[in-house]
Amino acid sequence: MEWLHLLFLHPVSLYQGAAFPFALLFNYLCIMDSFSVHARYLFLLAGGGALALAAMGPYAVLVFIPAVCTVALLCSLGPQEVHRWTFFFQMSWQTLCHLGLHYTEYYLQEPPSMRFCITLSSLMLLTQRVTSLSLDICEGKVEAASGGIRSRSSLSEHLCKALPYFSYLLFFPALLGGPLCSFQQFQACVRRSDSWCPRHSLWALSWRGLQILGLECLKAAVRRVVSAGAGLTTCQQLECVHVMWATAGLFKLTYYSQWILDDSLLRAAGFGPEFGQSSGEEEYVPDGDIWTLETTHRISLFARKWNQSTARWLRRLVFQHSKVWPLVQTFAFSAWWHGLHPGQLLGFLCWAVMVEADYLIHNCANVFIGSWPMRLLYRTLAWAHTQLIIAYIMLAVEARSLSSLWLLCNSYNSVFPLVYGILLFLLAKRRHQFN
Template sequence: MDWLPLFTVYPVSFYQGASFPFALLFHYLCNKDSFSIQSRYLFLLAGGGALAVAAMGPYALLVFTSALCAMVLLSSLGPQDVHRWTFFFQMSWQTLCHLGLHYTEYYLQEPPSVRFCITLSCLMLLTQRVTSLCMDICDGKVEAASGLARNGSSWSDYVCKSLPYFSYLLFFPALLGGSLCSFQRFQASVQRSGSPSHHRRDFWSLGWRGLQILALECLREALSLLVSAGPGLEDCQHVECVYTMWTTAGLFKLTYYSHWLRDDSLLHAAGFGVEFGEEEYIPDADIWTLETTHRIALFTRTWNQSTAQWLRRLIFQRSRGCRLLQTFAFSAWWHGLHPGQVFGFLCWAVMVEADYLIHTFANGFIRCWPLRLLYRALTWAHTQLIIAYIMLAVEGRNLSSLRLLCNSFNSVFPMVYCILLFLLAKRKHKVN
């Protein structure tokens, strides 16, 4: 459920690629006895600071301020209060920065700075790590940082004990992208010691990811030629708009798949992508499931999996009523509350709700396998078209792009699910 403005994807990929040798160096040094645990945390923290300055320029101060304030709150609040106050601060700070982007784009009518957009992306990921850490503290999985100040005998001891927390917030392999890494897995990965067989597995894993990225980039280039040669939403007519939407959304998805695999490769190169302790590494891009599923709900859980699980834990499981709507509404807020994002995420929530009712009804009604096969084929196509519709709404972001999309023939596809949702909900209410 995580989208970035597409014009920021390639600069981010460049800086992630530039970080790759340092990730390999860190992985290599971790197998040296002379490279202490404290040195590892400092290496990751210094790398994060250098990467932030290189990618964001002066806007890096926004990230450093956020991380520093979050660390102050973590150090001063108890386990019962830390999540509420850090969540409030992080989302307030991030929202203020997003409002700055709104002011530039919609009021000044100027193109936003790429560095500022990268900063916003970094702040969104920082919010994930901060809230994940706070939830772990509340659940008793991680020692509260506030306890370090009471237990430490001196200021220097406190700084050393708080270094893992601060390093976790800004460590460079996950600063600009990548699957959400919990604090427990972060600590276990930093404190690990590798083996030769483990290094061989990492080598082949990185090589396989490199081949996947190359294949995706070739497909993306071929598809971009088709998109550029075809009509846009402002020029297409009727069914022709379906082709335009499908190919454009396919280009978006290939771009994100490639970007996620690069981020995944960087985390693996630094040693954060393997299993340690009780937690299994969750990749963001399960391409096979995303492209073959006929269920919108399954697509939703699989798209950017670590973010989907974070949203489930942060909002869905803590909400009492309208949990699905609250989760998607928060996702729109977290992404920046652009008009297209608000419409796209709320439409997504309605589509998931319809998906549950439609498939529950169909599983009890369709018995013979030829009809089931036909049903799966039709729902697969409809799922992909609805996701493409949502993707264009979210990526378009502004009102003019949203108006073009809503006035096109493509609005038929979500409308069908809305009608089915109304009819099946009414039927379910009568049965109850």
């Protein structure tokens, strides 16, 4: 199948694994109080630079340039201007890089370099940190450094003021993956001097290692089943539903394994929930809540729990500031942030419609379904329908050719989102009765 080449062990996992000893070393040196705060920032920054060069090669410059320009903007603009300009610059730069990928894939019809794909993934994570920091400055949560470049201080003083920003944007535990860490939490973790319980932390890391091993074994087993069966090009009628569900299951297992690995690297470096949590801060959560994702019968809950830190970031960046159709704007921006591939445009638009339909359908069900046997039956059917719709969206988003996207849309699988779309149309006129 066309998608299977994406489901093998990704090189990012190898680089993340290679960074573990350095994460543990950083944590140990901080515990032993062998590092000054400036030395800790430099260690994280140097590690990020080395990891970027190892993983991205010459493409690493595409990450270094926006990081330098962002720090320059942070140090020269006022608190009320910094978010608008940093957002515009970062998204413009990321979009140009994504257009380069489009040119390679769709015009030249050539497979893109794996190092370039890793660079784009790192750029997307950099955009999260840049906009999160600029929003914190704009909202007064972080003290602005505006005027630093124009002041008469020496070059060394300028660099000292900019060092925490550089380190935050490029620190190696979060360069290639991991939940979004706020600048306040990052600073608190770097400056910490509290004790560390090696037994508890090593047990937590060992448990995550076992989870990754279990997921990889399960993924290998499912991959054999999918490889031995028909693909979307050869499946017939209801057989395509099984193909879609199994392939989406492989994608989910791949994401779960990678998210646990990314979270483990952050915890190994001391950036987990046990460090740096201050009052008023949102609780640290890993990107994947596997139990909720696999058992929920609500598409809206799945959207909030899938890649949780990114979902929170999108809510803060777009949803809370949108006055008209905030849900559509949020998913549209997510498609832009992901690269605006045809499958992503279709997949995220479909997801927005499905979430809107989910609210109406379940509000209606709460009004008209009273007995527990009917509720149990309803939840079972809703769970199955939710998993199939999510599988449809996932395959659409991951499709990299118009032919594979057409095969998906022209299969029996399109019935599942179509049912929710029809119910949305029928229930929209009676929305006020269910709210």
